[in-house]
């Protein structure tokens with residue numbers, strides 16, 4: 315069997331505060347295989363971005379990885395010194411964020427930003443790096459790339475800027491790209507274009523993608539597998555079609571039912587009562603238990619671990635006999 | 641039609657976005673304007689939900705603010721239940737009319753005064769419109785409203801920041817309902833919310849509509865949400881209506897190429913295997929819109945006429961589209 319390109323083992327992220335320790339991510343385990351697209355969904359505050367930040371080594375202090383391991387191929391990266399991690403970021407792990415302006419410096423021409431990044435990571439001359447940058451811009455669908463490369467970020471539209479960010483993320487041929495809400499700030503008609511470009515260009519290069527989004531539609535069309543997060547924990551993970559059409563965890567079932575769909579005209583949407591708990595008030599046992607329509611006694615006291623409930627599929631819910639205690 | 645509650649006629653709104661006077665003189669520039677809304681007409685019948693969809697900058701919020709009187713039209717007229725809201729409506733008559741409609745905004749936190757307790761926020765329309773109401777009656781009414789939107793009367797003592805996004809939107813809805821309006825303009829009421837919270841709010845809005853016979857103008861950029869809520873839909877592009885008509889028909893047989901494109905761009909959440917058509921290009925700047933049909937630079941059916949002549953709305957069955965190709969029967 316091939317080795318995963320990225321392997322996250324029992325990841326726990328904590329924020330020490332004056333009033334105690336907040337656990338933003340608790341005991342999360344998943345793999346991403348080479349070339350695979352893993353979608354990560356969940357409500358805001360579920361810990362999606364924090365998981366991504368842990369992988370790229372950019373958790374805001376005083377936050378820290380309290381437990382677990384992160385492996386990039388056969389190298390453990392969660393305990394690397396900051397300067398060694400900096401070399402991996404951009405080179406072996408690419409990053410795409412929601413707001414293209416956080417990745418682009420408004421004061422520098424696109425050419426300078428791309429060429430500098432390329433030359434930081436690859437042994438290329440100025441001229442060759444420029445050639446590579448133009449080719450990349452062309453690949454992500456910037457028309458007239460040879461001329462546009464010397465423009466400033468503000469001279470591009472939102473969608474075009476996000477294409478530039480994709481080019482920047484891919485300029486050193488990373489093995490995996492962490493994309494955090496890459497299309498959330500864009501218009502509907504442009505979102506589809508950006509997702510297509512990102513998927514195509516990663517597929518061509520064999521790069522895996524961890525696609526963080528709260529938009530299930532984007533996941534449905536893009537991901538091979540999907541992880542559903544709730545209150546910092548993994549609720550369910552499995553192949554995208556089975557999770558969407560046949561969710562196992564009551565939270566994922568509610569989440570799917572809450573999405574209005576074009577193909578059906580229901581009078582009411584499925585709705586989960588209540589809201590996600592704050593980090594300082596995560597309930598005992600299963601974090602979802604106060605909102606769960608199928609809750610029973612054990613759920614209130616014992617925390618279910620994400621366990622294999624069928625081949626290739628894990629869920630953290632006591633409804634499934636295979637599930638063990640965390 | 642006798643049951644028309646809102647009649648929007650040839651509404652236009654222009655904004656002056658010129659550089660400061662001195663810069664203009666030095667650089668020899670003319671004044672610059674944005675036509676945020678251009679010649680938009682539609683009617684909303686009592687008890688219905690009229691949805692406005694469109695991408696960022698298409699003029700949705702501007703229309704919302706024109707309807708509730710936060711902005712004045714440059715041209716055109718808005719008629720509410722037979723009375724024109726044109727400039728000049730003042731005093732008691734204005735107040736009588738104004739209390740019949742309310743607005744809900746996208747960002748509930750920005751629209752709720754952070755220094756006021758929730759009780760005072762919700763009671764504010766009562767103080768304005770129900771001047772004879774005593775404190776006790778007002779207090780009871782606020783408790784009733786909080787219960788109605790799924791909160792509890794004790795929540796009235798808290799401040800807005802002590803609530804989640806979804807709860808804040810419930811507070812905004814309670815405030816909007818306080819003066820018993822008939823008509824509510826909702827500008828992206830769920831766009832800032834997660835899907836599960838969005839479902840709660842959309843269900844609540846539908847329940848309230850059934851209970852009180854409310855009429856909504858519902859603004860959104862999300863077609864699935866619009867599909868769920870609307871009985872009639874207007875599709876905006878660069879300030880103009882591209883297509884308007886019955887929701888069912890518009891989704892089943894979209895006429896305008898832009899509507900078709902928007903529907904194609906909706907991700908296939910049901911995983912039916914439907915392939916999206918790739919859409920080219922982005923929305924041009926509204927400051928310098930293309931001549932002729934504003935959609936022509938992105939339209940696969942554009943021809944010479946499209947590049948020079950602005951298409952008007954032509955009705956065909958339950959919907960009307962502003963497109964030469966549709967009118968000519970080319971598509």
Ligand SMILES: Nc1ncnc2c1ncn2[C@@H]1O[C@H](COP(=O)(O)OP(=O)(O)OP(=O)(O)O)[C@@H](O)[C@H]1O
Pocket residue numbers: 655656657674675676677694695696697698699700701702703861926
């Ligand atoms: N006060 C203003 N001054 C200048 N221009 C304005 C003003 N308000 C709106 N505009 C412009 O009018 C156009 C329509 O804006 P509007 O806010 O109505 O769009 P929208 O459809 O609500 O977009 P969004 O989806 O981003 O909320 C835009 O080009 C906008 O920049």
Ligand SMILES: Nc1ncnc2c1ncn2[C@@H]1O[C@H](COP(=O)(O)OP(=O)(O)O)[C@@H](O)[C@H]1O
Pocket residue numbers: 329336338356357358359360361362363364365374375377593
């Ligand atoms: N700097 C921080 N200090 C304390 N808590 C934080 C910090 N950053 C994020 N969190 C908390 O961690 C949780 C997960 O956040 P995040 O990963 O951003 O969620 P998501 O991306 O799923 O919306 C949230 O409850 C958030 O409030």
Ligand code: SF4
Pocket residue numbers: 563564565600601602603604606607608609610613618630631632633
């Ligand atoms: S463990 Fe219990 S409370 Fe949690 S999701 Fe499963 S049934 Fe519901």
Ligand code: SF4
Pocket residue numbers: 896897898933934935936937939940941942943946951962963964965966
């Ligand atoms: S008028 Fe012409 S350019 Fe505009 S939508 Fe119709 S066919 Fe396309």
Ligand SMILES: [Mg+2]
Pocket residue numbers: 362363364
């Ligand atoms: Mg996030």
Ligand SMILES: [Mg+2]
Pocket residue numbers: 700701702827
């Ligand atoms: Mg708006």
